[in-house]
Amino acid sequence: MDVLSRLGGRVRLVERELWRWVPRSVKPEPLGKSMRHLFSAGGKRLRPCLVLLSCEAVGGRPEDALEAAAAVEILHTFTLIHDDVMDRDELRRGVRTVHVLWGVPMAIIAGDALFARVFEALAENVRRLGLPAEKAVEIFRSISLASFEICRGQAMDIQMAQRGTVSEREYLEMVSGKTGALLDASMKIGAIIGGGSEREIGALSVFGRKIGIAFQIRDDILGITGEESKFGKPIGSDIREGKRTLPIIYALRRLPPAERKLLEDALGRGRISESRLSRIVEMLQECGAIDYSLNLARRMVEEAKAELSAVGESEAKEILLDLADFVVTRSF
Amino acid sequence: MDVLSRLGGRVRLVERELWRWVPRSVKPEPLGKSMRHLFSAGGKRLRPCLVLLSCEAVGGRPEDALEAAAAVEILHTFTLIHDDVMDRDELRRGVRTVHVLWGVPMAIIAGDALFARVFEALAENVRRLGLPAEKAVEIFRSISLASFEICRGQAMDIQMAQRGTVSEREYLEMVSGKTGALLDASMKIGAIIGGGSEREIGALSVFGRKIGIAFQIRDDILGITGEESKFGKPIGSDIREGKRTLPIIYALRRLPPAERKLLEDALGRGRISESRLSRIVEMLQECGAIDYSLNLARRMVEEAKAELSAVGESEAKEILLDLADFVVTRSF
Numbered sequence: 029m030d031v032l033s034r035l036g037g038r039v040r041l042v043e044r045e046l047w048r049w050v051p052r053s054v055k056p057e058p059l060g061k062s063m064r065h066l067f068s069a070g071g072k073r074l075r076p077c078l079v080l081l082s083c084e085a086v087g088g089r090p091e092d093a094l095e096a097a098a099a100v101e102i103l104h105t106f107t108l109i110h111d112d113v114m115d116r117d118e119l120r121r122g123v124r125t126v127h128v129l130w131g132v133p134m135a136i137i138a139g140d141a142l143f144a145r146v147f148e149a150l151a152e153n154v155r156r157l158g159l160p161a162e163k164a165v166e167i168f169r170s171i172s173l174a175s176f177e178i179c180r181g182q183a184m185d186i187q188m189a190q191r192g193t194v195s196e197r198e199y200l201e202m203v204s205g206k207t208g209a210l211l212d213a214s215m216k217i218g219a220i221i222g223g224g225s226e227r228e229i230g231a232l233s234v235f236g237r238k239i240g241i242a243f244q245i246r247d248d249i250l251g252i253t254g255e256e257s258k259f260g261k262p263i264g265s266d267i268r269e270g271k272r273t274l275p276i277i278y279a280l281r282r283l284p285p286a287e288r289k290l291l292e293d294a295l296g297r298g299r300i301s302e303s304r305l306s307r308i309v310e311m312l313q314e315c316g317a318i319d320y321s322l323n324l325a326r327r328m329v330e331e332a333k334a335e336l337s338a339v340g341e342s343e344a345k346e347i348l349l350d351l352a353d354f355v356v357t358r359s360f
Numbered sequence: 361m362d363v364l365s366r367l368g369g370r371v372r373l374v375e376r377e378l379w380r381w382v383p384r385s386v387k388p389e390p391l392g393k394s395m396r397h398l399f400s401a402g403g404k405r406l407r408p409c410l411v412l413l414s415c416e417a418v419g420g421r422p423e424d425a426l427e428a429a430a431a432v433e434i435l436h437t438f439t440l441i442h443d444d445v446m447d448r449d450e451l452r453r454g455v456r457t458v459h460v461l462w463g464v465p466m467a468i469i470a471g472d473a474l475f476a477r478v479f480e481a482l483a484e485n486v487r488r489l490g491l492p493a494e495k496a497v498e499i500f501r502s503i504s505l506a507s508f509e510i511c512r513g514q515a516m517d518i519q520m521a522q523r524g525t526v527s528e529r530e531y532l533e534m535v536s537g538k539t540g541a542l543l544d545a546s547m548k549i550g551a552i553i554g555g556g557s558e559r560e561i562g563a564l565s566v567f568g569r570k571i572g573i574a575f576q577i578r579d580d581i582l583g584i585t586g587e588e589s590k591f592g593k594p595i596g597s598d599i600r601e602g603k604r605t606l607p608i609i610y611a612l613r614r615l616p617p618a619e620r621k622l623l624e625d626a627l628g629r630g631r632i633s634e635s636r637l638s639r640i641v642e643m644l645q646e647c648g649a650i651d652y653s654l655n656l657a658r659r660m661v662e663e664a665k666a667e668l669s670a671v672g673e674s675e676a677k678e679i680l681l682d683l684a685d686f687v688v689t690r691s692f
Binding site: 054055056058059107110113114132133134136137138139140141143144145146147148150151152154155158159160161162164165168169171172173175176178179180182183184186187 | 386387388390391439442445446464465466468469470471472473475476477478479480482483484486487490491492493494496497500501503504505507508510511512514515516518519
């Protein structure tokens with residue numbers, strides 16, 4: 029059985045909770061519709077499932093962390109809506125993006141409104157469980173800090189696309205913020221709610237951070253070699269937008285001058301022909317950029333899995349180990 | 361002595377606290393600069409002062425509510441940055457807006473990053489004072505709900521600019537969200553931190569809501585009859601953007617057909633001549649739209665002041681009463 033089916037019941041719990049926070053009653057209607065749009069379009073619900081699994085891995089019940097799970101998915105969705113505006117992406121999860129359908133102003137507000145809901149959902153979780161103030165503060169602080177890190181990562185991403193050379197170290201810092209921070213925080217708040225020890229909370233956070241970085245590297249790879257129908261986003265758009273992804277950074281360092289120039293010319297060009305794009309994909313594969321990136325992601329995943337020795341055996345732990353592998357093998 | 365000088369020490373306390381949450385160390389640099397930009401440009405610091413005054417009005421010390429005070433000013437600033445993007449405004453507080461200086465993507469991220477800081481600052485306040493979990497939850501919930509209301513108000517504002525007729529009721533609902541909600545929440549969290557009773561917290565919240573609505577009506581009036589050098593925003597921009605402000609709504613109902621058509625044609629036109637704009641301002645004054653709006657704002661302020669009978673006499677209460685008057689007499 030593949031790992032996503034093993035999540036089964038948890039995804040359903042999360043889905044039901046999600047709609048509570050973006051109900052059909054939200055007015056005015058374009059705001060409500062634009063807030064709900066990407067939720068309806070699907071998504072793996074990876075982050076909320078991590079909250080539940082982390083809670084379970086330290087002995088808690090998944091039901092205890094429901095609002096927190098919804099909160100991280102809502103937060104993630106808000107960042108997607110704003111990212112799509114910034115990157116001018118027109119397709120996400122196989123559907124048109126919010127700003128394409130309702131305009132940039134409504135997309136900005138829909139993102140902001142979702143962000144507001146994040147903290148309302150967290151407050152409700154804290155209240156329902158009667159958590160002590162110290163735990164409440166830790167949960168709010170984790171999510172606030174993660175949100176800020178995501179913004180920093182996104183700002184670095186934009187800056188890096190405008191610059192010439194970017195080092196692998198800078199890339200990893202950017203990705204750690206843009207993707208690692210929220211997976212880290214998801215694991216952390218799940219473990220806090222589940223009553224984990226300091227050591228458990230720390231180890232589970234690191235697990236989240238590392239699979240987050242691996243997840244983003246896999247995303248970079250799928251953006252080059254993936255299948256659009258599975259991936260849900262146009263293949264090659266990172267190259268067209270001039271994004272400094274890991275395979276690109278590696279290739280810019282390793283390619284011979286003529287090929288390097290071909291790649292540099294294509295980055296950030298917007299419209300490049302399909303044949304030019306195919307040639308670049310070929311180059312990236314031949315120079316070892318894809319393999320190198322995949323190996324780095326695999327190493328991150330192994331390090332992440334090693335962290336789980338801090339928690340006892342459980343079904344949740346097994347699923348987490350499988351999820352870690354899924355992150356670097358997925359095609360969507 | 362005018363009311364703003366009476367705030368004196370409080371404004372300095374707030375300023376010092378504000379910079380703690382947007383320090384020069386924020387990287388990458390364009391993000392830090394765009395986050396700090398509007399703070400450096402000044403502002404009345406009305407909302408954070410309300411937090412401190414509300415805290416004092418129920419017997420608390422202003423020092424106890426510092427992070428919460430910073431939080432509401434940060435939240436307000438985030439909404440200004442995003443509003444300016446949505447409205448394509450180029451001037452705010454007499455300086456160029458964030459998106460004009462750093463581009464739309466960075467302005468979106470800077471707003472998001474400030475929003476993230478709001479909850480970090482609140483968490484720190486709760487932690488420092490060792491507030492019980494119920495108070496923490498109430499504070500977080502108030503700010504989350506206010507943020508969501510602001511988004512709803514802004515969405516209504518955009519929608520209303522695209523529609524023909526807007527009723528006064530719809531306008532008041534929009535303004536209650538867009539401006540009233542945060543002044544309400546500012547008073548509320550100040551009173552919670554200060555240890556106010558249920559009744560006190562309720563009355564102070566209503567005071568904030570009502571002066572917030574009056575504040576926005578005064579803003580609408582200043583946007584038509586104000587002096588640009590004092591107001592900091594271009595006079596007439598609401599008309600150019602087709603905003604359904606209270607004077608406009610009143611005038612559309614009262615003007616004779618020919619003049620009404622002149623006004624309707626101007627709304628949302630972008631470029632209209634200065635002489636045409638002067639003629640419209642004259643019309644708005646002659647038909648009583650300005651007086652009507654000012655009277656409504658004054659009535660709101662009187663209702664707000666009446667709420668303060670719920671709290672005992674104090675210097676803070678006196679300043680709040682003066683601030684309420686300031687809201688409808690200010691020229692900036």
